[in-house]
Amino acid sequence: MGDGYEARLSPRWRRALLLLATVLVSPAFWLGTTGLPAAPARVCAIVLAVGQVAALWWLDRAPRPVTAGILLAGAALQLLVPGFGPGLAFVVLCTFAWARPAGESLWALGAAIVAVCGPAAIQGRWLLAAGWLAASLLAWSWGALGRARAARQEWERRRAVLEERGRIARELHDVLAHTVSVMVVQAAAADDVFELNPAQARAAIRRTETAGREALAELRTFLRTVRDGDEAHDASPQPGLAGVEQLAATMSGAGLAVTVRREGDGEPPAGVQLGAYRIVQEALTNTLRHSGARTADVLVRITGTAVEVEVCDDGNGGAGSTPGNGIRGMRERAALLNGALTAEPGPDGGFRVRARLPLGSAHLSKGDA
Structure with missing residues (x-):
């Protein structure tokens, strides 16, 4: 169940994320490889690194497949390039936790733990694996907290808008309902006696005119309040x-x-x-x-x-x-x-x-x- 918050990366943050990703995967271009002949291993490492950076462009638009693909490519890079760290995986995990609700991003936390700790465990580097585990938890928590704060700010903004709409609707109703109701009643009364008692009809029409002028005056005051803010409102006498x-x-x-x-x-x-x-x-x-x-x-x-x-x-x-x-x-x-x-x-x-x-x-x- 979502929290109603839709996260989108701004162009500025998207460019910053791509730049950070490029820096994080750049060691794959020169660190030593293993498991394959040097040339094919280097080509595979470069393809995996470039693919991770390119996929980041769609991270907030297709977060699940992009996150899964980057984590899988990162695990392969760690096995292929032993000196390569999973820094990009932490960035992606943090961003995914920010982009999606906490309940949905838990699977990404589990996948990230496997992707970043698995290669180190396979290589017998248990202390390093423990460090990657702690870093994964920290990255997910940071992203989830950032989303919670952004969702709360969005909710407060929407609540303020709804409260202002309610205030405007209530004021418009108060300003118009009374005088318009009086105008309708007076107009009906004038119509009823128009031929039998013209003087009474004219009196009703005058009262209708008076009520209309009062409604216009109150409406102008209210619109000036909405347009100019509280200072104009405070300067206007209230009943x-x-x-x-x-x-x-x-x-x-x-x-x-x-x-x-x-x-x-x-x-x-x-x-x-x-x-x-x-x-x-x-x-x-x-x-x-x-x-x-x-x-x-x-x-x-x-x-x-x-x-x-x-x-x-x-x-x-x-x-x-x-x-x-x-x-x-x-x-x-x-x-x-x-x-x-x-x-x-x-x-x-x-x-x-x-x-x-x-x-x-x-x-x-x-x-x-």
Whole structure:
């Protein structure tokens, strides 16, 4: 089973590996040979050495056959040229352990031990064979550790990308879902009374225009944040608990009568206020879109340790029966602030969203705002 990391040699490292391999096999061109007449033995040694270097070009593209071929050629060279060392075998083993998962590269470790220790054992040089064994273990460990570190860095990079995508998706949803929902409701209301009550229709259209302008302003601010980074974002005012009343008024204009109650005093950190505001905003948006409710109650409670919000409606209680981006985004916001959120049908009907956001978690919210 792989670790999801695909290792590839860069052109620079490929050239460096070929240069190192050329240096390591060069002794085969002049060291004394054995087992064959001098001329054929020298030709065989040169062919084996050149073949090892040439095969390295495809090491990360076809690691198994290339590794097996180089180890086999290296063993033959050690038998043919007694003074030749298995330095290239260690380089290949280390590279293979880096290129492939540890579970897969174990066979290469075993093959390398046989290839580098076998010739020395056949020649009765047991101390040398022990040294080659230790070098093989070290080369494999070095490559495996290098792969583990590279895989971890790749995983952290991918996680950062996914977290940023999630943040952008959550912010876009928060910015657009509420105002677009209000615009849809107002447009539908204007259409219903367009002929019977033109003044009411014009009022609904004006509210639609206002909601659209607010959505564009928030979208511009968000896009500037994404483009320019945290400094631009920090310079832009963010909604907080003081904006809940205005949010309720907007919902009331869209046909959902919202009552806001606030308990406790104090000025919670901006990050916690933003999280609480977004949760209330999304809960009311879900109520407007899905529940068929006529009224909703919002409770904001500030204690010495947390901000607690509760949104209840008198709808059909099905706003959270199929969790979507809204409820998932609310839970993610609460989790990022070390808080907790529940979204479920209320005990007396309707739907209820409750969240508790600890005050001490404000430092976590900067990247999420």
